[in-house]
Amino acid sequence: MTEVSRAGRHAALRQLLHEQRYSSQAELAAALEARGILASQSTLSKDLLALGAARQRGADGSLVYVLQELDTRAATRLARLCAELLLTIRRALNQIVLRTPPGAAQYFGAALDQAGLDGVVGTIAGDDTVLVIAVDEPSAAALAEQLERMTITGKATEEE
Known part of the structure; x- marks a missing residue:
């Protein structure tokens, strides 16, 4: 695993959230790790907040992370x-x-x-x-x- 900058994590998170639905930070952390990016829960939480990602109800009623415009x-x-x-x-x-x-x-x-x-x-x-x-x-x-x-x-x- 390599150390990735904040901007690099943000870019990876944006891409992940556009490609697939994630219902938990644990799922997102695992997806980042699969790309070689390690992020603690605290860091991931701050990154999601900075990106404007929020959990919203999907069509099936489950909560998933989505990116919102500023x-x-x-x-x-x-x-x-x-x-x-x-x-x-x-x-x-x-x-x-x-x-x-x-x-x-x-x-x-x-x-x-x-x-x-x-x-x-x-x-x-x-x-x-x-x-x-x-x-x-x-x-x-x-x-x-x-x-x-x-x-x-x-x-x-x-x-x-």
């Missing part, structure tokens, strides 16, 4: 955080004021920024409040509706 991951994370953290959504013209539990606003605001939602000019976060500035009133209305839907469903899109 934008999809960020939107999915935002939807989950909306359901968990968003207490109120209030709109005033092109601005939206979001309330979270104390200490969660900056974390939520960062997730909102990473999601790159259409119409957002920027965000400002305090302790329990996030101010979202939209490009105009219609964009603010659409964004408020989108955040409300995410809060209720916990999903980024209606298809999920």
Whole structure:
């Protein structure tokens, strides 16, 4: 077995996940080992997180690892955080004021920024409040509706 760089492990993991379905990290570790790459469970877990691999239900109902695109991951994370953290959504013209539990606003605001939602000019976060500035009133209305839907469903899109 040879020592492989992080980038090399990531490339091998991407290829493995595109070629076949894996339901556990042990299966992935064995597949990597068959290619001459040794990785501890801790390293493999970090690599999967860095690649955006997540376990999702397959067509047969079993959980398998799949790669998600960055934008999809960020939107999915935002939807989950909306359901968990968003207490109120209030709109005033092109601005939206979001309330979270104390200490969660900056974390939520960062997730909102990473999601790159259409119409957002920027965000400002305090302790329990996030101010979202939209490009105009219609964009603010659409964004408020989108955040409300995410809060209720916990999903980024209606298809999920």
